[in-house]
Amino acid sequence: MQAVTFTGHGDTDVIEYAEVPDPDVGPEDVLIDVKAGALNHLDVWTRRGLPGLDLELPHVPGSDAAGVVVDTGEAVTRFEEGDRVALSAGVSCGECEFCRRGEYPLCVSYHVIGEHVPGVHAEYAAVPQDNLIPVPEGVDWVTAGSTTLVFQTAWRMLIDRADLSAGESVLVLGASGGVGHAALQIAAHAGAEVYATGSSEEKLRYAEAHGADHVVDYEEENFADWVRTETGKRGVDVVVDYIGAGTWRDSIRSLAKGGRLVTCGGTAGPNPETDIPRIFWNQLTILGSTMATPGQVDDVMELVWDGTFEPAVREVLPMSETDRAHALLEGREGFGKVVVRPDSELE
Structure with missing residues (x-):
């Protein structure tokens, strides 16, 4: 499959849209056919190299995306093939003292998909089922793929x-x-x-x-x-x-x-x-403050899905132009989100 990658830290010239192996689908994972994803400043920081961030390279970035479920791991109970889903990128252990009292972003092992582990700016992504939320019919992919994190x-x-x-x-x-x-x-x-x-x-x-x-x-x-x-x-x-x-x-x-x-x-x-x-x-x-609890995600996304909140999108680009998408963020050009879509979705 094709994915956005970088093999080292640096300027936008380290970004490639390249052939990478298909993702492995674990027992708790859901395989998504990605329709759209958005950039965040987190992607810029990750590309540049955050202090203390030890990534396995090459790295696939991306902490926002939405798409269609095409396969599920044997232990998945929340989703099935054909479901429309969006990513919620914060990963917590569910067992530490903070998770037990519902403060998941304070988890001692909290990390973010796309920052600490491979992200979702690719044709396909394998994501833990607990990091997905349903997307109602009628919500367009650009909206679904650009709103969850911010x-x-x-x-x-x-x-x-x-x-x-x-x-x-x-x-x-x-x-x-x-x-x-x-x-x-x-x-x-x-x-x-x-x-x-x-x-x-x-x-x-x-x-x-x-x-x-x-x-x-x-x-x-x-x-x-x-x-x-x-x-x-x-x-x-x-x-x-x-x-x-x-x-x-x-x-x-x-x-x-x-x-x-x-x-x-x-x-x-x-x-x-x-x-x-x-x-x-x-x-x-x-x-x-960092990210949100699952309940808070549900509360705010309900207001996105029903149109109360509306994302502003400054540009929609093919993933092969992700270097330009990074440049738009770094240059503070325009208002709102920059969205990338797999090139195969735009053919």
């Missing part, structure tokens, strides 16, 4: 970790990104007043169309100054910041007293300077 991540960040309530205010940084545009919709759905940042007029208009009440071009104006002006120097209740080093101090400065900053990553750097006095004087809370 919407579950943003849902857990805002609804679970930040405990967002109707009437509160939220600032979403990087509103044109995958997690960002999901967070906009979730915050608006929760009844919050939504502030958002972007780097172009096009991105700001998209942000408004996806739930933002107030927008600012962060390249033209300091977003913390803007937030404090817009809120009468109060600040917002919650900041969603997955940017990291370049925004951290201003994210903290944007918070109201008692506010919460929630983060799931650091696309611009993992080690920011921080403002400790402001954190303790203003009684701020810093919250980390």
